[in-house]
Amino acid sequence: MEHHSSPLAGRRIYDSDHDDPDPGPEPGRRYAELVGGPLDGQLLDTTGWSSEQVxxxxxxxxxxxxxxxxxxxxxxxxxxxxxxxDWDGDLP
Known part of the structure; x- marks a missing residue:
């Protein structure tokens, strides 16, 4: 039997607990990949966000x-x- 994993599997969710043994994405949730900058490669959980928030x-x-x-x-x-x-810079 062939196993197909999500391309997001194994990625860390932004603001997940550093002690979490499985900090990866959960089924049924919507994520955006953060590209560039200090959080590059992490996933942002945008589940339930309105189009205005996005x-x-x-x-x-x-x-x-x-x-x-x-x-x-x-x-x-x-x-x-x-x-x-995409990363657009940093603020203090």
Whole structure:
């Protein structure tokens, strides 16, 4: 029997507990891949977000960004591909 895994399997969810033995995506949830910047490769859970929330993008806490712990990384949805959000810089 052939096993097909999700292309998101094994990816870390943004803001998941570092002690979580399985920090990967859960079935039935919607995720966006963060591309570039300090959170590159992590997944953002956008399940239940309205189109207005998605259109605004996000400022996520990123300990490894330009401003260090407590700084925020800006990510915006990629036009035509809501499954990927591109880094747009850092804020203090």
């Amino acid at each position: 259109d605004r993008g996000v400022a996520l806490i990123a300990g490894a960004g330009f401003y260090g712990p407590g700084g925020r990384a800006l990510y915006d949805p990629r036009p035509g591909d809501l499954g990927r959000w």
